[in-house]
Amino acid sequence: MSNTRSSLLSWLMFPVYAWQGIQLRRRIERLLPAYLPHSGQLGDGNPAYKILTLGDSTVASVGMDKLEHTLTFNIAKAVHDKTNKSVAWRSAGGNSATADQVRDYILPHIEERDFTHVVIAVGTNDMKNFHAIPTFKKNFGTLLYAVRTRFPGAKIIWTPVADMTKFPALPNGLAKVLSYRADLINAKGKQLCAERGAIYSEPIPIEDVAGFARDGFHAGPDGYKTFGEHLSGYILGGKP
16 A cells, blocks of 8 residues: 555544544553563673663563563573573663654663664554654654664664554554554655664564453563564574
8 A cells, every 4th residue: 555545544534543542542451661670681791792672662561570571681582592692681661652752861861882783662652643754754763863873883673563453452443544654654664764774674473462461552471572583583684
């Protein structure tokens, strides 16, 4: 489907988005960010990989209460298991954060500078909040610039918006309109990654509802494990 058609259909379905979105917000469980360590290391000695994850509730691993169930730990573990090399990791995520909020309020507070890889997980909230594509272009584009300037030696990987039609919490109409917005966000993000020296990873493959947390919207333990395996392939120089 063309971007023009996706944009038109999403705006035509805006009343569905507004009505079903309000109803969903009233009934969906609000999960809290994981209050767990935000950094660590797998393996001994000087780490061969130093991985930062930066972004929204995906990085904050909302609803998780064990470190081994969080996204960043699972990325680090997958890289460590595949290479048998030491991996240092650091996560910095904000629940409901959009691209501009990550740029302005999270990124400036990352104290380390020597990361080998930076994984950015933003776009879902920009999509969910119906941000116009020119707005996302400005916000995500300047986030890429800021990350590249702060960590000039790092490989930057963006993980885009997943397939919204697979989310158990979303009614069909809402899932459809969000999928149109996700297509627009992902297309613009992919273009910006190509222009600004970042790697576009394919959206996480969603197999079934077992990968979701109890709210039916965020990832659960199985989902984060799959997500970690998926992204480790891009860190190691290829696709999974």
